[in-house]
Amino acid sequence: MKWVKTDLRSWMMALAAVLFGAVMPLAYAPYNMSVVAPLSVLGFYAVLQMSRTLRMATWIGFIYGFGTFAVGISWIHVSIDQFGGVPLIVSIALMILLCGYLALFPAMSGWLWYRICHDKPAILSAFAFPSIWLVTEYLRGELLTGFPWLAMGYSQTHSWLFEWAPIIGVQGIGWLVVFIGVLLTQTVHPKRLVWALPIIALVGFGTFKASNFIQAEHTGKFAKVALVQGNVPQIIKWDPESQWPTMRLYQDMSRPYYDHDIVVWPEAAIPAVELSAQDYLHNIDSTLAWRESAMITGIIDYQPRTRSYFNNLVVLGRTESEGENPSYYYGNSNRYSKHHLLPIGEFVPLGDLLRPLAPLFNLPMSSFSRGDYIQTNLLANGWKLAPALCYEILFTEQVRLNVRIDTDFIITVSNDAWFGDSIGPHQHLQIAQMRAKELARPVIRTTNNGITAIIDADGSITDQIPQFEAKVLSAEVNQYRGQTLFSRYGHYPIAILSVLSILIAAITRRRHSTIR
Incomplete structure (x- = not known):
């Protein structure tokens, strides 16, 4: 008993x-x-x-x-x-x-x-x-x-x-x-x-x-940004027949906003490797430079010499706020390569053993190489942005070390279409709010199907687009200067x-x- x-x-x-x-x-x-x-x-x-x-x-x-x-x-x-x-x-x-x-x-x-x-x-x-x-x-x-x-x-x-x-x-x-x-x-x-x-x-x-x-103060300056949410279904994302319609969709949605300081597209918005999309990229690059604007977009880079894939962000259009010359060329340094890769989705531990077992372990683009832990900020139309690609916004120390005294904004792009109408994208946005508050820098967050948002330096969401809508968010993002205690000591x-x-x-x- x-x-x-x-x-x-x-x-x-x-x-x-x-x-x-x-x-x-x-x-x-x-x-x-x-x-x-x-x-x-x-x-x-x-x-x-x-x-x-x-x-x-x-x-x-x-x-x-x-x-x-x-x-x-x-x-x-x-x-x-x-x-x-x-x-x-x-x-x-x-x-x-x-x-x-x-x-x-x-x-x-x-x-x-x-x-x-x-x-x-x-x-x-x-x-x-x-x-x-x-x-x-x-x-x-x-x-x-x-x-x-x-x-x-x-x-x-x-x-x-x-x-x-x-x-x-x-x-x-x-x-x-x-x-x-x-x-x-x-x-x-x-x-x-x-x-x-x-x-x-x-x-x-x-x-x-x-x-x-x-710990940080608004300088009185702001950048006018346009965040493009294409809402492309994940099931057709890498379908060869959908490649050009997707690229045209993002370009058509963005064209009315080429008068903004920065236009932002989400992670891998261009469903083609960078080398094969050169004509497309140079066309946008020239147009943006002429319109005195810049664009940051996600794209996959495949380097044939090393047979390496990188999940990248590249800048098109103006680098500095002065001058009309296009700035983009393949392999330039004004880019960011994702460091913290998503297990299974972007790299497969014990890949030789697991890949033959199920399609789950052999998803498209699941063999990426890592970028450096600390990289230079992206420079777009005179603004400096510290990138965190998708999953990386979760890693506090990595983001902290990439935000410098003269960093204007944190930029994070994602493709949360993998997770449908679940609580995951909402939690992902919440994590970005924490990064903004910790480091007293606004976060510019662009996703394929939501939740695209602007987060101010106090962690509050000032503007956002609902999920599952093809829409552009036009907003002004304030510039802040100063360092928090957390940004100094972590x-x-x-x-x-x-x-x-x-x-x-x-x-x-x-x-x-x-x-x-």
């Missing part, structure tokens, strides 16, 4: 953990219920504290993470199911494997917490657990090329904690969310209210001060705090064990 009660208790804990994890994605776009994040952590941490063994704590972390990712990245199944060419049962199995892998990192949090903190004073654990979470979340964003999607900090783009972004970045905000969730678990203990409530109040006061800490301050918190907890545990 005792075994039955214990087993039932374990199952109830697991059920609670998976439910707390499953509701966590409500904190992210498109739902933006930010308060759900600390409440989800509250529930998770409360269940974790009930763990009586190391194995149980690890399992609670795993099942919480599995619930979060099974719901939060369900949009990936859209691309696997619709374009992967595999049976439904296989696509579901692949999603289970992916969610299981990502859940290993919350499981690591549970394991480390139990090893270091489970018998420690509550206040020590309150500081150590958010630090443990941050370390494991960092590892998730780095190992096997990294997948930092649904990092805890992104849940707060519509909350008061968003004001911390220019100071401590997305990981720092994530630390605060977990910290608040842990502190809330202590409010049920009257004796712990003495220190828990004052700390929560201190976080609130710090947020108020952060919101009044001006996540190093919060990383140092986290390491120190974990070390103090670990040392305290060792001394306590020695005394016993």
